[in-house]
Amino acid sequence: MRYINTLYKAFILAVLLFGSVVSPRVLASVVENAAVLRSDTLSDTLPPFEQLIRTAEYKDASSFNLPAQQGYWLLFNLHELSPKQDHILYLDGAQIDTVKYYLLDSDFALLSSASHRHGAYLDKIIPHSVLKSGSNQSWAALYLKHSRSSQLAINIVPEQAFYNLVEQRLFTVSALTVLLLVAMAISCAFYFLSRRIKFVYLFAYLLCLLVGMLASKGVFIFIDTTIPVSFAVKASAASFIAALGFACMFFMRSSYGRREIIIARVRLPLILLTVFGLSVIANTLTYDFAIYLLMTSFIAESAILIYLYMQWKETKPSCSSIYFLAWYVIIVQAVVWQLTLMLQLSSHLLNDILIVINTCVFIGTVLIQDRLRILQYNYNLLHDDETALPNKKLLLNCLQSKVKLSQPHSIILFQPAILLDARANFGYEHANEQIKITMAKLAHQLSVMNAEKIEATQLKSHYIARLDDSTYAFVANGKLELSQIEQFVCVTMAVFAEGISHNSNHFVNKVDIGVANYPLHAVNAEQLIQRGLQALSVKPLHGERWHMYDAQNSSLSQYRLEVASSLKEAIEENQLRLFFQPQICLTTGNLHGAEALLRWYHPTLGHVPPDQFIPIAESSGMIFELTEWVVEQALAYQKEVQAIYPDHIISINISAKDLLRKELPVLFLTLLNEYQINAANVMLELTESATLNDGVNIKTALNDYRLIGLKIAIDDFGTGYSSLAYLSKMGFDEIKIDKQFVMNIEYSKNDQTICRATCDIAKSLGSYVVAEGIEDIQSLKRLKSFGCEIGQGYYFSRPLAFTDYLAWLENNLQTHTKADIYQLN
Incomplete structure (x- = not known):
């Protein structure tokens, strides 16, 4: 769990970095006393500010509620600004249909505006106007109109503070983009390694997340300044709906494998495809109808997500906390996307934080799953599937380590004949159970003798390895002594002499044993196993119980x-x-x-x-x-x-x-x-x-x-x-x-x-x-x-x-x- 906690801390740190977009302090005296004038005239026609200002309503424009389909003029008195530095008047995080700035002199006459340093696209992402120092600018007029009611935040800050804000916004977009691209690369790598379809769904989820995030932050407007703001909002919502659909498919494949999920007699992929189709259709409709259709799609997919979670929780209640976290954050993300669509917020701190957490949790879940799979795969590489005993590779590693240290040892290989007969007559399950029982008895005897631990773990030590279907081996430490070998042979014979019982039938077992020694018979681990097998292959004569490797027999075998x-x-x-x-x-x-x-x-x-x-x-x-x-x-x-x-x-x-x-x-x-x-x-x-x-x-x-x-x-x-x-x-x-x-x-x-x-x-x-x-x-x-x-x-x-x-x-x-x-x- 230590590495998981470390991973979480890294995620939180990344979130804090991405979420550190601190809005510059508002010049309160200017913004909080803005004159608000409702107007049904076009924005190109300036109203008589000098007459209207006497009857205007003064409000705090730092949090301004703009009604739907209504044009409003906001008039800011610039006399209180410092004449020694430039300032910026901007709308923070708003996507409005119509935004126009006018700079006026003390007599409310229109002045020519200064050129903007960051280009026209910046006006679309963060609508703003530059208030130059040392000029005769006395008033700033702002015309706003939008198809839906919106909550706006209007700020006036020093120019450098505004550019810092722009850099922070660009850094956030870039960091989120890089994070998602890295996650997509990881999902692609997992797919090509495992060929599992769930990683395709994960890649598609991350891709839709990237497209929706870029659209919500106005990057597509940066590419083409003619794209309407309303289209960017609808496109980002449709992308997030598609991301939710692929997240559902990812969870389904991760939790249920190839099993199909059916809701109301309809397969889940067909339902999700229908919901996504509705979101695509919404992009062709007017804004008001599109929002309702998109909200319906969000609600439908959120319900499906919660349904899948409840089903998963019933079938897999003992999963680790990171799996529950993956479900929780995606459900919270779905809710936040709906609130974002309802509140018309194009860039929200909570949304960015959830994108980071979601991406990290999804990839972390995959990495943990893969780590467990790799651990199981590595375990299977070194152990026999049927008996869980160490296999030839693990035995070879043990022998190689002893050869490297020049420690004398003998390998003792044995073939219990009756176990194969039991498998043929009583089935694999019973035979394997008998193998485990018999090998456990022999391992207990070897544990008190001078036998080498082929594998030692915190839970159990293994003394016996399985080379193939019928051949087993253990290692005796020390120089070759016939008395010691006889002792090991006697113990092995005694354990297998007890035989196997099945359905009141008792079968007496017999064992063929072959012995080879390092360094007497072999100079490396592979050769030692080979010499042991050659000794094991010698046919028993005159009641012999075991055979030591003999070079003459080996030459004869080579000749054959x-x-x-x-x-x-x-x-x-x-x-x-x-x-x-x-x-x-x-x-x-x-x-x-x-x-x-x-x-x-x-x-x-x-x-x-x-x-x-x-x-x-x-x-x-x-x-x-x-x-x-x-x-x-x-x-x-x-x-x-x-x-x-x-x-x-x-x-x-x-x-x-x-x-x-x-x-x-x-x-x-x-x-x-x-x-x-x-x-x-x-x-x-x-x-x-x-x-x-x-x-x-x-x-x-x-x-x-x-x-x-x-x-x-x-x-x-x-x-x-x-x-x-x-x-x-x-x-x-x-x-x-x-x-x-x-x-x-x-x-x-x-x-x-x-x-x-x-x-x-x-x-x-x-x-x-x-x-x-x-x-x-x-x-x-x-x-x-x-x-x-x-x-x-x-x-x-x-x-x-x-x-x-x-x-x-x-x-x-x-x-x-x-x-x-x-x-x-």
Whole structure:
């Protein structure tokens, strides 16, 4: 409130400055004994003053009541004026239709008047006549006539005092003009910043206020001396009526937003437009009718203003005093404008004071509203909307201040999993309430530990920040000590172990935690948060509750990111290659087919194994592009191989994620028709773990491929948990024994048992068996004895590039057809 009181004091000081128009002291002996003569003759004809002065009525002209439509002569005796200085006879603050001055000698003969120093316009603003010293001027005659009764103030003052008065009047007009122009500029700035229509109404109010003030003070007459006085009065009244209308619209938009105000089933803007239209029409009518119409418009808008105030007071009774002041001063201003119109005062001290107060209060109200809005905006920038916790930016500020002071600290990030589930199942409101309750419990525990206050206010201190929808953080002070970190982890775990209750349901919560330390792991605040997030992203193994940042894991993550970013480029720039590993029938020695194996050699990363980039492609969403490339290349190569070996079977590895996409069967069907390839010669290989993820959907998808004619193989059999019932339900055409059971088959009884059982299972299900990883003759003989039908491995051939595979294929067809399989190498 201190700055508001200061603002008020400044306003009062400005008002005093603007209102310091002190009228010079009247020469009472001359003005108070003026001879008043009523006359119906024209002002151009001087009456016989010498005869009439004996019967004239003497009155105090310093406050003269001029009746309507009556001409009056006022005669002033100038003998009492000082002969050593010039004097000015003037009408103070009056706008009269007819004002004429005459200077007479002692015999009442007309003398020529002296020229005025301030130009003709000054006669219109402040009607006056210069009384020169040292001349034979003995009498001053003043003729007055006006269409309405008016109260006049006639003064005679020394010339310098009059010019001081003129300067004060001009200063007042200039100061009021500058004040209103500055206020208009402020309202324009607010509109362009916020695009809120209420600031347009405020600008229009101030503009109409400026126009009305200038018109009431005769400035338009200064621009054009031919403008009638009555027109200036009517124009100023119409401008003030328009200002009141825009003030009503401003209050309506400020108090009610976009809500429309309806009075007697008519919208408020239409009523105000009608009232303003009446004031415009009044300017075209005669003066008497115009005044009545303008007064009616003023009364109507004042009633609307009071109605809006009563409505606002009922809906917002707890607003600050400056809002009430804004209503009060505009209502008082409306009353003063009406009195001004009724009393025919063109410049009134109270009117000027109210213009200053009104302008300052309106702009002050806007500034206070905007300040509150800015404070709220700044608060929202640094706090989470849902939980009111400090956000990442405030956390970053806290960390940066500690880094600047070189204070060691650790950031502890955690992700409570159950809170996200609660939001999905119970709604945002309940989940956010649970977040607040749980975080308050944790903050209470942290307050008695060596935790840093991320934000400290007079009302509350915050220890926890919310980085995103699921990640929270707090800061532990001091050097890195595992015992201290364990203590923080235990407290966090304990708080979330209580779980969440909803409608008699209790859900136990779990938390993933990542820790990073300054200066051990990072050199600045941004890097510290990044390292903490990297520690948080490590998958928990063997019951681990939290992870410390590890540079090796970070390097691996960087490598994965680089692989992911380079994979799309590899597909587009044809950096990928397909290699083929032959599959041999163990009973006949004939070529059965080949498995297409994807290889990637990157210019900077070097050779990237499939078991690295395939999971990255799946997680990054590029697996379908990769699979599409593999299918297109494999089938194109299969077409060339069929020209040499028509019964050749190509085996293509397919990701389970791609298998469920509806576009893949369409792609196979299109390419099979394009290349004229028999679908039965294409084998799709699926890993056992992939087929176990969603058995129902996988089985439905497999049926789509079988309708095309493709064959299905289960790859790496034995590494998952397939049951006989599962294998029977899926109906695989081929079962591949993983190479880990083949490579050591001569020395491991368990591997022998698994291979024998697999062959028996496949035979019972009507599938044939392919053994991977055959590297010697002994393994081959044993697998053949178990009933294994197809083999592949280094014993037959390494994976070959396509051109090398074609050469190998042609060589083996010529020299080893129907040959003893044990001689193949």
